[in-house]
Amino acid sequence: MGKVINIKESRDFLNPDKVYIPLASVNSKYYDLLVYEGDEVKLGEKVAERFGEVKTPIFSSVSGEVIGVEELEYHSGIVVDHLVIKNDKKDTIHEDIKPIEGELTARNIQRKIEELGIKGLAQRGLYTRFEFSKTVDHLFVNAVYQNEPFVKVDPELLSSYQNEIVEGVKLLAKASLAEVSVLVNKNEDDSIYVNEGIKTIKVNPKRIGVWHICAISKAVGKELSHDLLDDRIMFVSSDTARAVYNAVTKGMPVVETDVLVVGDALNSNSHYNIKIGTHVEELVQDLGVIEDTEEVSVYIGSILSGRTMQSTNFACTEFINFIGVDTPMKGEPQVCTKCGRCNDICPVDILPQNVMDAELRMLDNRIFELDVNKCIECGLCSYVCPSEINVLEWVRRAKRRIK
Amino acid sequence: MKYLKLKSPFKLGTLKYKHITQSIQLSLLIVLIASFFIYNRAGYQGVNILLNAIIAIVVSFIVEVLFAVTAKKFTTIKDLYFKENLLMIPLLTVLLLPLHTPIFVIIIATIVGVWIGKLVFGGYGFSIFNPAIVGVLFANLSFKSQLAMPDGIIYPLQRLKDATANLSIAGLNPHHLLLVDGGYGMAIGTASVGLLILLIVVLSIIRAIDWRISLTYLVTVFGITFVMGKFFFAQEQILTGLVIFGALFLVTDDVTSPTSRETKIVYAVIVGLLTVMIRTIGSNLEGVLFAVLLGNLITPFLNRTVKRSNLISLAKALVFAVIVIVAAGAALNAILEGRIPSELTTIMGVMI
Numbered sequence: 001m002g003k004v005i006n007i008k009e010s011r012d013f014l015n016p017d018k019v020y021i022p023l024a025s026v027n028s029k030y031y032d033l034l035v036y037e038g039d040e041v042k043l044g045e046k047v048a049e050r051f052g053e054v055k056t057p058i059f060s061s062v063s064g065e066v067i068g069v070e071e072l073e074y075h076s077g078i079v080v081d082h083l084v085i086k087n088d089k090k091d092t093i094h095e096d097i098k099p100i101e102g103e104l105t106a107r108n109i110q111r112k113i114e115e116l117g118i119k120g121l122a123q124r125g126l127y128t129r130f131e132f133s134k135t136v137d138h139l140f141v142n143a144v145y146q147n148e149p150f151v152k153v154d155p156e157l158l159s160s161y162q163n164e165i166v167e168g169v170k171l172l173a174k175a176s177l178a179e180v181s182v183l184v185n186k187n188e189d190d191s192i193y194v195n196e197g198i199k200t201i202k203v204n205p206k207r208i209g210v211w212h213i214c215a216i217s218k219a220v221g222k223e224l225s226h227d228l229l230d231d232r233i234m235f236v237s238s239d240t241a242r243a244v245y246n247a248v249t250k251g252m253p254v255v256e257t258d259v260l261v262v263g264d265a266l267n268s269n270s271h272y273n274i275k276i277g278t279h280v281e282e283l284v285q286d287l288g289v290i291e292d293t294e295e296v297s298v299y300i301g302s303i304l305s306g307r308t309m310q311s312t313n314f315a316c317t318e319f320i321n322f323i324g325v326d327t328p329m330k331g332e333p334q335v336c337t338k339c340g341r342c343n344d345i346c347p348v349d350i351l352p353q354n355v356m357d358a359e360l361r362m363l364d365n366r367i368f369e370l371d372v373n374k375c376i377e378c379g380l381c382s383y384v385c386p387s388e389i390n391v392l393e394w395v396r397r398a399k400r401r402i403k
Numbered sequence: 404m405k406y407l408k409l410k411s412p413f414k415l416g417t418l419k420y421k422h423i424t425q426s427i428q429l430s431l432l433i434v435l436i437a438s439f440f441i442y443n444r445a446g447y448q449g450v451n452i453l454l455n456a457i458i459a460i461v462v463s464f465i466v467e468v469l470f471a472v473t474a475k476k477f478t479t480i481k482d483l484y485f486k487e488n489l490l491m492i493p494l495l496t497v498l499l500l501p502l503h504t505p506i507f508v509i510i511i512a513t514i515v516g517v518w519i520g521k522l523v524f525g526g527y528g529f530s531i532f533n534p535a536i537v538g539v540l541f542a543n544l545s546f547k548s549q550l551a552m553p554d555g556i557i558y559p560l561q562r563l564k565d566a567t568a569n570l571s572i573a574g575l576n577p578h579h580l581l582l583v584d585g586g587y588g589m590a591i592g593t594a595s596v597g598l599l600i601l602l603i604v605v606l607s608i609i610r611a612i613d614w615r616i617s618l619t620y621l622v623t624v625f626g627i628t629f630v631m632g633k634f635f636f637a638q639e640q641i642l643t644g645l646v647i648f649g650a651l652f653l654v655t656d657d658v659t660s661p662t663s664r665e666t667k668i669v670y671a672v673i674v675g676l677l678t679v680m681i682r683t684i685g686s687n688l689e690g691v692l693f694a695v696l697l698g699n700l701i702t703p704f705l706n707r708t709v710k711r712s713n714l715i716s717l718a719k720a721l722v723f724a725v726i727v728i729v730a731a732g733a734a735l736n737a738i739l740e741g742r743i744p745s746e747l748t749t750i751m752g753v754m755i
């Protein structure tokens with residue numbers, strides 16, 4: 001598994017000079033801007049609405065002056081408009097920000113979550129959206145840090161949110177009417193949840209990349225579909241629970257988040273508390289790039305299946321909780337020795353080596369037969385391959401072929 | 404500073420291709436050197452082993468280089484060693500042939516193995532048959548008289564074959580069968596069963612070979628022979644000849660074995676079954692090489708049959724294994740005890 005990166009430091013970066021708030025997303029390029037250049041905005045003020053299946057409100061994460069709209073990379077290679085706001089560093093809270101009035105019924109909580117756009121706080125990967133219109137039997141909250149076991153975050157650093165997460169989980173249980181369980185790292189203390197009567201599932205993150213699938217699949221006692229909502233399962237991150245807590249008790253949309261900035265091209269690695277829209281270049285400058293570094297690769301999300309970014313010229317959003325700035329790995333792929341290690345590791349029991357073989361020979365029927373759409377793109381097959389072949393890339397190609 | 408766009412994953416596992424190929428080549432060398440000492444101590448010309456190995460390696464090197472030159476793709480020696488597994492075929496060839504093999508047979512077997520077994524398919528990773536077995540079987544079939552055992556010496560495998568015919572193990576010396584003294588002449592590599600077992604364990608632990616294939620293969624051979632003729636008989640079948648050597652180097656070969664858990668089990672069971680069948684009712688003394696070759700032949704077919712690798716298909720494979728072991732054991736027992744009409748036996752014998 002190699003060396004584990006230990007994160008022992010946490011920095012606050014809550015007063016950036018400017019924030020860049022993405023106005024569009026991968027799915028929808030269109031938005032309705034509610035403010036003009038030169039306008040004064042307050043913290044938590046609704047500045048735009050993004051169109052899509054549902055309208056998603058976009059909030060300002062600082063108080064200050066609107067400077068304009070600028071194009072920045074949003075997701076690997078996709079450039080979208082960002083609203084630039086100059087921070088007056090006063091954090092004046094907007095007057096509309098208030099907690100739920102009256103009783104905390106399921107419907108009230110759901111409405112608040114939708115109103116503040118937390119419905120869309122779903123990340124790539126196994127996580128699902130909030131979908132209160134569908135019946136959900138199980139709701140799993142993931143409290144295991146992403147990129148375990150490669151990166152280990154000192155639990156101390158996260159303890160300040162623990163209470164918010166616990167309260168958030170309780171609110172979610174109320175709102176979703178489902179059975180709620182929290183996935184926790186087997187080596188960490190789960191008493192904070194157990195004391196509150198929340199069910200926990202201990203997972204072993206040593207099972208690189210597959211712990212959540214194994215745990216959920218075991219808890220519900222069946223094989224999982226590609227979209228967990230089809231199995232009447234909701235799976236959200238602990239960040240979401242925290243966001244729900246802030247929404248319900250303070251009426252505050254997601255304006256702050258935390259992110260890990262990690263990599264061997266940096267002088268040090270750190271956990272950051274940041275405002276949504278903080279420019280990543282500033283964080284990287286804050287940590288400092290090791291001198292004489294010639295090439296770096298920047299990626300977001302999971303070490304195994306995350307996305308590469310063109311450069312550090314992008315803004316942090318609530319969807320990003322890991323930024324890697326690495327010197328690129330050297331190594332060229334060898335021939336596939338048909339050792340079968342990729343087939344053994346696949347958490348959804350498909351056969352990536354056979355898919356790769358079928359894709360090389362362009363056998364559409366065979367690819368279809370191999371259930372390639374079940375692949376959750378976890379990247380484990382590429383990770384274990386001793387020949388350093390990017391097996392996942394072949395599986396993706398096969399998926400595209402039979403689309 | 405330049406930004407590079409790479410594809411995920413951004414970290415890779417620590418087990419690398421070159422670790423695997425190196426540890427297998429190293430274990431072959433260990434077996435070779437151990438055989439040298441064992442044969443020397445037993446009073447044979449152990450130096451021949453080293454000489455054969457050096458000649459085989461040089462020949463395979465020349466063939467590789469000539470092929471590279473004609474194909475206009477030049478490689479370095481380092482690449483040949485790390486990527487093309489330079490030592491694997493020549494060492495396996497030497498270890499699979501007897502001590503008294505003439506040098507020209509070694510040379511021809513190596514050329515056939517490296518060239519026809521590997522290079523024409525496109526190099527390491529593309530062969531369909533285990534290249535070394537192709538070379539060795541070619542030599543076995545073409546130079547039968549040169550490879551035949553010297554008169555007057557009856558090797559354990561021959562005695563085992565005779566014993567198998569009437570399922571009696573009387574007259575077999577169990578200590579002799581442990582073959583720690585180099586008394587077994589059909590293949591140099593089998594000189595020390597103890598060392599081979601140790602290597603299976605070590606290579607499985609460092610994950611250079613797949614223990615599931617090794618274990619299933621050994622269990623199948625043992626199981627079938629156990630059903631046929633009780634424990635002592637099974638023990639001798641396993642310890643004699645190439646079974647353990649095969650479980651270490653031949654059935655586990657990554658390139659020519661199937662790729663998923665279930666097919667690996669099915670493959671090992673089929674190879675084990677063929678091994679026992681050739682040994683007991685076939686005309687050859689040793690069945691391992693032919694069995695592995697036939698197994699290689701059905702590998703692409705096995706790879707095509709599997710769709711998912713879940714618990715259900717694993718259970719199916721295991722049930723298949725148990726049924727094959729019990730049924731084959733019972734059937735072979737019936738044949739050997741003469742409970743099946745001799746015409747039928749002859750037909751089956753011919754078929755195998």
Ligand code: SF4
Pocket residue numbers: 345346347348349350351352374375376377378379380381382392395
């Ligand atoms: S095929 Fe590869 S990326 Fe897809 S689920 Fe299996 S191991 Fe993960």
Ligand code: SF4
Pocket residue numbers: 335336337338339340341342343353384385386387388389391662
């Ligand atoms: S792990 Fe790599 S070398 Fe092994 S079968 Fe899969 S793709 Fe081939």
